[in-house]
Amino acid sequence: MGSRNTFIGAVEIGTSKVTALVGEYTGREIVIIGCGECSSRGVIKGSVVDYRAATECTHNALELAERDANERIDYVFLAQTGGHLEGFYNEASVNVKAADNMIEKDDIRTVCDLAKAKDLPLGRMVVHNIRRPFRVDGRLVPTSPENLVGQRLEVGYWTVHGQEQRLADNIHVIRGFNLEVRELVLSSLASGHMVTSLEERQNGVLAIDIGAGTTDFVLYRNGAPHTTGVVAVGGGHFTNDLSIGLRLTETQAEKLKLRFGRALVQARDKAEKVWLDGNYAIGDRQFARHAIESVTAARAWELLEVVRKKLGHAFEADACAAGVVLTGGAAKLPAIAECAAKVFATQARLGEAPSWVNENLRDPGFHTALGILYYGVSAQGDRAAMGRRKGGFLQNMSRLFAST
Numbered sequence: 001m002g003s004r005n006t007f008i009g010a011v012e013i014g015t016s017k018v019t020a021l022v023g024e025y026t027g028r029e030i031v032i033i034g035c036g037e038c039s040s041r042g043v044i045k046g047s048v049v050d051y052r053a054a055t056e057c058t059h060n061a062l063e064l065a066e067r068d069a070n071e072r073i074d075y076v077f078l079a080q081t082g083g084h085l086e087g088f089y090n091e092a093s094v095n096v097k098a099a100d101n102m103i104e105k106d107d108i109r110t111v112c113d114l115a116k117a118k119d120l121p122l123g124r125m126v127v128h129n130i131r132r133p134f135r136v137d138g139r140l141v142p143t144s145p146e147n148l149v150g151q152r153l154e155v156g157y158w159t160v161h162g163q164e165q166r167l168a169d170n171i172h173v174i175r176g177f178n179l180e181v182r183e184l185v186l187s188s189l190a191s192g193h194m195v196t197s198l199e200e201r202q203n204g205v206l207a208i209d210i211g212a213g214t215t216d217f218v219l220y221r222n223g224a225p226h227t228t229g230v231v232a233v234g235g236g237h238f239t240n241d242l243s244i245g246l247r248l249t250e251t252q253a254e255k256l257k258l259r260f261g262r263a264l265v266q267a268r269d270k271a272e273k274v275w276l277d278g279n280y281a282i283g284d285r286q287f288a289r290h291a292i293e294s295v296t297a298a299r300a301w302e303l304l305e306v307v308r309k310k311l312g313h314a315f316e317a318d319a320c321a322a323g324v325v326l327t328g329g330a331a332k333l334p335a336i337a338e339c340a341a342k343v344f345a346t347q348a349r350l351g352e353a354p355s356w357v358n359e360n361l362r363d364p365g366f367h368t369a370l371g372i373l374y375y376g377v378s379a380q381g382d383r384a385a386m387g388r389r390k391g392g393f394l395q396n397m398s399r400l401f402a403s404t
Helices: 051-069 105-115 164-175 187-195 198-203 235-245 250-260 289-314 336-344 364-381 393-400
Strands: 006-013 017-025 030-039 075-080 086-095 124-131 134-136 139-141 152-163 180-186 205-210 215-221 224-231 273-275 286-288 324-327 348-350
Touching: 006 051, 006 164, 006 364, 017 051, 017 364, 030 051, 030 364, 051 164, 075 164, 075 187, 075 364, 086 105, 086 224, 105 152, 124 164, 124 180, 124 224, 152 164, 152 224, 164 180, 180 187, 180 364, 187 205, 187 215, 187 224, 187 324, 187 364, 198 205, 205 289, 205 336, 215 289, 224 289, 235 250, 235 289, 250 273, 250 289, 273 289, 286 289, 289 336, 324 336, 324 364, 336 348
Parallel strands: 006 075, 075 180, 205 324, 324 348
Antiparallel strands: 006 017, 017 030, 086 152, 124 152, 134 139, 134 152, 205 215, 215 224, 273 286
């Protein structure tokens, strides 16, 4: 009798909704068998601010997903975002020890440990150590350098760290459902893994995931994540701008954004009006289409400019041959790709889930949850993209919860 398959949960606790997927993992492949969604409460800009409210809606999403799958989840991969996440780059080099200059596992282990050895400020914890490609005597090595001949081995890590308490809050929510969090997965890596191809990551590509409360981005070079980041601005800010600028409630502003918002101004006639509801009932009002587009376009441009500035010298259009790929619920704003193409001076497109993804999960709002599942599973067997955490993820988690 064969061993039992594993049922893995992927959870994204977002600002506007909580998404939970269940994947059946056979050891060779993973098949999505369950999905649950619930409107989010108690979460602002990707961070839990009301534990009870966030727990209730997350547990609802998990229950729906398990019911849909008709299976109990074994453990969870949990998306991580929020303005508290920061990153830095550190590299190290070693002289190859063997007399014949053949690189051995010990050389690789030593240089990796040195590159990850930088201490963090008090109250911070590593979320991901993302390894960039090795170099042997200055030559880029896209795979393992073991058994290659050279005198000097170099490697660098982009290390993402977050506030311990913020990370603990997210994990507490899942633990309250009597589930283990096996890994935290950066939202940017999850969605980026889903909407870019191996070839694009090799040629250089920037993936931007615009959610309701945050925007996550990851820049790939030479097939690996090079730089990641989070901007605490998302689709909700477009709505808020309209609400303030046009003196509307959040609900009314959201309705106008979805119906008439654009990332580039298209309306030429400033006198052209559109109706809020279109039913001409009492309370229905008219607004200038040009004014609506101007507000959303200004915010879209500003948001993408902030991402470009945060990337700094890491982003070069010439080194990003595959351009920019946009995803996330707010990436459905019309003309967002054209806006990104102007800001980054390169080609841009909307990200799409791979063809094998079921129709009901192809919406950009699912890309992060899908990516968590597939990135997390692949990362278990191959840490080439994100590296192993010093001390181990579970060891760090046990330290966080030692007093609970």
